[in-house]
Amino acid sequence: xxxxxxxxxxxxxxxxxxxxxxxxxxxxxxxxxxxxxxxxxxxxxxxxxxxxxxxxxxxxxxxxxxxxxxxxxxxxxxxxxxxxxxxxxxxxxxxxxxxxxxxx
Amino acid sequence: xxxxxxxxxxxxxxxxxxxxxxxxxxxxxxxxxxxxxxxxxxxxxxxxxxxxxxxxxxxxxxxxxxxxxxxxxxxxxxxxxxxxxxxxxxxxxxxxxxxxxxxxxxxxxxxxxxxxxxxxxxxxxxxxxxxxxxxxxxxxxxxxxxxxxxxxxxxxxxxxxxxxxxxxxxxxxxxxxxxxxxxxxxxxxxxxxxxxxxxxxxxxxxxxxxxxxxxxxxxxxxxxxxxxxxxxxxxxxxxxxxxxxxxxxxxxxxxxxxxxxxxxxxxxxxxxxxxxxxxxxxxxxxxxxxxxxxxxxxxxxxxxxxxxxxxxxxxxxxxxxxxxxxxxxxxxxxxxxxxxxxxxxxxxxxxxxxxxxxxxxxxxxxxxxxxxxxxxxxxxxxxxxxxxxxxxxxxxxxxxxxxxxxxxxxxxxxxxxxxxxxxxxxxxxxxxxxxxxxxxxxxxxxxxxxxxxxxxxxxxxxxxxxxxxxxxxxxxxxxxxxxxxxxxxxxxxxxxxxxxxxxxxxxxxxx
Numbered sequence: 046x047x048x049x050x051x052x053x054x055x056x057x058x059x060x061x062x063x064x065x066x067x068x069x070x071x072x073x074x075x076x077x078x079x080x081x082x083x084x085x086x087x088x089x090x091x092x093x094x095x096x097x098x099x100x101x102x103x104x105x106x107x108x109x110x111x112x113x114x115x116x117x118x119x120x121x122x123x124x125x126x127x128x129x130x131x132x133x134x135x136x137x138x139x140x141x142x143x144x145x146x147x148x149x
Numbered sequence: 150x151x152x153x154x155x156x157x158x159x160x161x162x163x164x165x166x167x168x169x170x171x172x173x174x175x176x177x178x179x180x181x182x183x184x185x186x187x188x189x190x191x192x193x194x195x196x197x198x199x200x201x202x203x204x205x206x207x208x209x210x211x212x213x214x215x216x217x218x219x220x221x222x223x224x225x226x227x228x229x230x231x232x233x234x235x236x237x238x239x240x241x242x243x244x245x246x247x248x249x250x251x252x253x254x255x256x257x258x259x260x261x262x263x264x265x266x267x268x269x270x271x272x273x274x275x276x277x278x279x280x281x282x283x284x285x286x287x288x289x290x291x292x293x294x295x296x297x298x299x300x301x302x303x304x305x306x307x308x309x310x311x312x313x314x315x316x317x318x319x320x321x322x323x324x325x326x327x328x329x330x331x332x333x334x335x336x337x338x339x340x341x342x343x344x345x346x347x348x349x350x351x352x353x354x355x356x357x358x359x360x361x362x363x364x365x366x367x368x369x370x371x372x373x374x375x376x377x378x379x380x381x382x383x384x385x386x387x388x389x390x391x392x393x394x395x396x397x398x399x400x401x402x403x404x405x406x407x408x409x410x411x412x413x414x415x416x417x418x419x420x421x422x423x424x425x426x427x428x429x430x431x432x433x434x435x436x437x438x439x440x441x442x443x444x445x446x447x448x449x450x451x452x453x454x455x456x457x458x459x460x461x462x463x464x465x466x467x468x469x470x471x472x473x474x475x476x477x478x479x480x481x482x483x484x485x486x487x488x489x490x491x492x493x494x495x496x497x498x499x500x501x502x503x504x505x506x507x508x509x510x511x512x513x514x515x516x517x518x519x520x521x522x523x524x525x526x527x528x529x530x531x532x533x534x535x536x537x538x539x540x541x542x543x544x545x546x547x548x549x550x551x552x553x554x555x556x557x558x559x560x561x562x563x564x565x566x567x568x569x570x571x572x573x574x575x576x577x578x579x580x581x582x583x584x585x586x587x588x589x590x591x592x593x594x595x596x597x598x599x600x601x602x603x604x605x606x607x608x609x610x611x612x613x614x615x616x617x618x619x620x621x622x623x624x625x626x627x628x629x630x631x632x633x634x635x636x637x638x639x640x641x642x643x644x645x646x647x648x649x650x651x652x653x654x655x656x657x658x659x660x
Binding site for chain 1: 397431
């Protein structure tokens with residue numbers, strides 16, 4: 046790969062960074078919606094959470110466990126994306142930039 | 150369940166506890182020989198692997214409030230206790246998505262490094278240290294009070310002796326072994342806590358053919374279907390939402406958690422370590438469902454409250470029922486180790502705020518010799534340890550879980566908004582950062598004082614000025630608004646955005 050000019054490198058970093066922030070903010074919004082949706086149900090619709098989905102398991106208990114499991118799956122999704130797409134792109138960008146690392 | 154060995158000295162508990170102390174002091178001795186510079190003392194030489202840091206983050210985070218407190222809440226209130234189990238986990242994805250990587254790339258030892266990066270050092274460092282110390286000290290008091298009560302019950306020692314033992318062990322870890330010893334104490338503790346809770350949950354589930362639904366069903370048969378539904382603990386919806394906000398955003402403002410991201414080699418390792426930590430902590434909170442309902446079914450809410458009004462002895466009582474006095478001793482020692490490890494992490498982050506933020510960067514403009522800074526950090530450790538012991542004795546008998554949720558409220562309102570804005574927003578100014586951090590911390594403290602918990606429950610007034618038990622619903626948005634408005638009103642700071650942008654994503658060293 047021919048070396049990038051510092052202007053090209055900055056432009057590419059900008060695109061890459063914007064992409065990471067977009068994904069991070071979307072995932073954060075999803076997390077907030079899931080958790081506060083759960084809290085809102087507890088606060089305002091208790092009869093719904095009391096519905097039995099199986100003997101011994103109310104919808105409330107099922108959703109509570111799901112909030113925990115889904116939170117973890119979201120972190121898995123992000124880490125997978127960042128490790129397989131974001132990091133290699135960053136490394137390629139950094140390696141192709143003259144003067145890389147002198148930005149400290 | 151009429152008799153219990155709780156309250157009498159338990160030789161198994163004492164044996165396990167002494168073993169834990171010996172192992173951790175051994176680790177400290179090993180770590181002390183590797184702790185020569187500030188980078189070792191604050192950040193373990195940045196040599197911790199993502200897996201190790203995942204365990205250490207989990208160890209720092211799973212305090213006695215999670216283990217004893219949630220098991221107790223579930224066993225006495227049923228579903229309501231589970232609100233805490235979920236709330237304490239959902240902050241972790243937020244830490245991962247928004248904070249972990251920029252923090253690792255931009256900072257050195259404390260979160261104030263990031264906030265102060267392109268702003269005026271002295272005022273920002275002082276404001277950040279105020280927020281850090283308020284969080285750390287409230288959290289420390291809660292842990293010390295919990296430890297004193299627990300040891301008194303388990304080992305037959307006096308409350309004061311127990312507090313002094315905890316203080317002495319914690320000072321020894323941090324003073325001599327710094328972050329390396331503290332990290333390994335967390336790892337050992339996290340493994341013990343997860344192992345102990347998992348074993349306990351397996352023993353419970355074995356009685357129900359390993360079907361959790363059968364366990365929940367048994368609880369409903371014995372104590373009514375209401376235990377599986379939201380109940381009276383959440384009578385005020387706004388209180389529930391406010392607590393939820395404090396728990397969710399507080400995690401991303403806890404100084405001892407944020408400091409852990411500097412112990413790994415790079416941003417990628419920081420990211421991966423949050424994934425491991427979230428898995429471990431989530432697994433643990435799922436276990437609390439089983440432990441809580443297990444204690445409800447086998448021990449019973451009345452028997453649990455008879456031993457301790459707050460329900461904190463539910464997990465130890467369950468262990469005694471399932472495995473007799475030896476298992477009770479083991480679980481008690483695990484709970485004690487849990488507290489000891491958390492206070493060590495807290496003290497280290499408080500010492501970093503005093504030495505790195507206040508002494509070096511606010512008072513000496515960042516120009517201090519590394520050996521001198523190390524001496525100051527160690528002196529700060531001893532001072533904080535003594536403060537923790539004195540306050541632990543002063544606040545004897547206070548509600549532990551409540552104080553932890555207040556520490557979260559300060560972290561969420563004082564530390565988190567300024568940290569997030571300093572990462573995301575280039576027009577954030579020194580005045581904006583300082584006013585956001587000071588407002589968040591002081592307003593939270595003031596509203597806590599005016600809340601029903603202090604005014605009605607403790608001071609026995611008839612009404613409270615402020616209606617919510619937890620102020621986060623109000624203070625988090627206000628801290629953001631104040632930071633934004635003050636920044637926009639002031640002059641725009643000129644900063645080298647290009648260098649900053651590159652460093653935020655690529656780190657300090659290329660490649």
